[in-house]
Amino acid sequence: MRSRAMSTVQTERAISVTVNGVPREATVPVRWLLSDALRNEFGLTGTHVGCEHGVCGSCTVLVDGEPTRSCLVLAVQVDGRQVTTVEGLSRPDHQGGQVLHPIQEAFRECHALQCGFCTPGFLTTIAAGLDARDASVEITEEEVDELVGGNLCRCTGYANIKKACRYAAAAMRESAIVATKAQDGGAR
Amino acid sequence: MKPASFGYADPTTVEDALDVLAADEGAKVLAGGQSLLPLLSMRLAAPTTLVDINRVPGLDGITVSRDGVRVGALVRHVQLLHSAEAAAAQPLLGRATANVAHPAIRNRGTTVGSIAHADPSGEMTSVLALTDGSVTVATPGGRATIGWGDFFVGPLETSVHGPAVVLDAFFPALPERSGTAFAEISRRKGDYAVCGAGVVVTLDADRRVSSARAAYLSVGLVPEVHDLTDAVAGKPVDSADWAAAGELARGLVDPDGDLHASADYRRLLVATLTERTLATAAAEAARRTA
Numbered sequence: 014m015r016s017r018a019m020s021t022v023q024t025e026r027a028i029s030v031t032v033n034g035v036p037r038e039a040t041v042p043v044r045w046l047l048s049d050a051l052r053n054e055f056g057l058t059g060t061h062v063g064c065e066h067g068v069c070g071s072c073t074v075l076v077d078g079e080p081t082r083s084c085l086v087l088a089v090q091v092d093g094r095q096v097t098t099v100e101g102l103s104r105p106d107h108q109g110g111q112v113l114h115p116i117q118e119a120f121r122e123c124h125a126l127q128c129g130f131c132t133p134g135f136l137t138t139i140a141a142g143l144d145a146r147d148a149s150v151e152i153t154e155e156e157v158d159e160l161v162g163g164n165l166c167r168c169t170g171y172a173n174i175k176k177a178c179r180y181a182a183a184a185m186r187e188s189a190i191v192a193t194k195a196q197d198g199g200a201r
Numbered sequence: 202m203k204p205a206s207f208g209y210a211d212p213t214t215v216e217d218a219l220d221v222l223a224a225d226e227g228a229k230v231l232a233g234g235q236s237l238l239p240l241l242s243m244r245l246a247a248p249t250t251l252v253d254i255n256r257v258p259g260l261d262g263i264t265v266s267r268d269g270v271r272v273g274a275l276v277r278h279v280q281l282l283h284s285a286e287a288a289a290a291q292p293l294l295g296r297a298t299a300n301v302a303h304p305a306i307r308n309r310g311t312t313v314g315s316i317a318h319a320d321p322s323g324e325m326t327s328v329l330a331l332t333d334g335s336v337t338v339a340t341p342g343g344r345a346t347i348g349w350g351d352f353f354v355g356p357l358e359t360s361v362h363g364p365a366v367v368l369d370a371f372f373p374a375l376p377e378r379s380g381t382a383f384a385e386i387s388r389r390k391g392d393y394a395v396c397g398a399g400v401v402v403t404l405d406a407d408r409r410v411s412s413a414r415a416a417y418l419s420v421g422l423v424p425e426v427h428d429l430t431d432a433v434a435g436k437p438v439d440s441a442d443w444a445a446a447g448e449l450a451r452g453l454v455d456p457d458g459d460l461h462a463s464a465d466y467r468r469l470l471v472a473t474l475t476e477r478t479l480a481t482a483a484a485e486a487a488r489r490t491a
Contacts, residue, residue, distance in 0.1 A: 019220045022208035043209035065202040066239035073305050080305040085238045162390050163303025
């Protein structure tokens with residue numbers, strides 16, 4: 014006789030996940046990828062599905078802040094986690110509108126997209142990379158290569174995407190320096 | 202490009218995981234999923250049950266001792282990449298992991314999972330072989346340590362059949378007076394290597410080469426380690442002929458050609474990467490012998 018209860022094998026499961034700061038609940042087939050749940054269940058079609066096997070990077074989202082291919086994670090695996098999609102990169106400006114993330118501003122400024130299919134994956138990946146680094150330090154070419162290296166773009170040739178990375182890093186550096194000065198001033 | 206239907210369970214103990222695996226012959230373990238989920242989506246694999254071990258506690262640690270580095274089944278590539286302790290004991294770990302895919306994949310993929318996946322183009326399979334490492338496997342009958350040579354059987358195939366969970370991989374520490382290097386050629390950084398090489402060079406107390414060994418990626422059906430010492434044995438580290446070792450390696454390997462590289466081109470890459478990495482590893486060994 015079995016001395017302990019075996020885990021149940023399920024084909025459908027209820028999940029709770031915080032998506033772009035909003036708690037969401039859904040019952041999903043266990044075979045659904047996170048990308049399926051985001052697009053079909055939560056209506057967040059900003060996450061684009063390109064190759065659907067981890068090569069192109071278009072579907073990259075942030076799971077607990079870390080860039081993750083949403084086509085390489087099952088929806089049931091993000092139960093209890095925080096997911097950020099491209100729709101969640103902007104921040105409220107406290108006047109009823111939204112402020113773009115610096116990398117979104119930079120993509121617009123540097124013409125870093127053409128057809129736009131790969132853009133959400135680039136934006137989430139680069140935003141997380143820029144947010145994680147020390148903004149006061151100038152960005153290196155190697156860092157930029159690493160930021161864009163996991164994503165495919167068939168239009169731009171990457172030159173303007175890399176330009177946007179440098180542009181955003183410079184803008185974030187300026188903000189960091191201003192913030193430090195303000196802090197120093199306030200301390201006096 | 203969607204996985205076929207399967208059942209899903211996420212047990213919280215190894216014993217429970219083994220029970221679920223034992224209850225279904227078509228069940229498969231899911232850890233990081235960065236190799237398994239593409240296989241599912243491309244319908245190259247269609248397990249009837251996925252046993253997700255991510256909720257099993259105690260499998261996410263890196264344990265460093267004088268003997269080597271033990272990497273738990275849920276340690277992500279990114280953890281190993283940033284472990285200074287692991288790198289100090291066995292520098293190949295960080296050096297090889299830096300070549301594993303892209304940051305987004307490294308955030309989720311596991312070192313042990315890529316070893317259990319037994320892909321001969323995987324970085325960590327060849328590092329396990331080169332360091333003469335082993336894995337710990339749990340089965341309903343108990344736990345067993347399996348050396349790399351008995352573990353890898355063929356491409357994507359190991360000697361472990363039936364219900365089993367690989368609990369950890371053990372990488373022996375780098376011997377003294379030794380240096381390592383790892384390099385690969387891929388069409389895009391982070392893609393599967395067209396060819397890759399990891400090497401260990403060991404010197405004697407007089408700074409003469411006493412051993413030179415290499416393991417290759419994307420060259421054979423299973424990870425293979427080649428002893429290249431004959432080409433450089435007893436030579437002072439500063440004047441050893443690494444190109445000769447590269448030529449020796451070129452004759453020892455028997456790669457297949459594919460869409461990305463002919464067999465001859467792969468042999469050329471083996472010779473070139475061997476020469477380069479041995480020179481780099483020897484310089485490091487010399488520094489550690491000074």
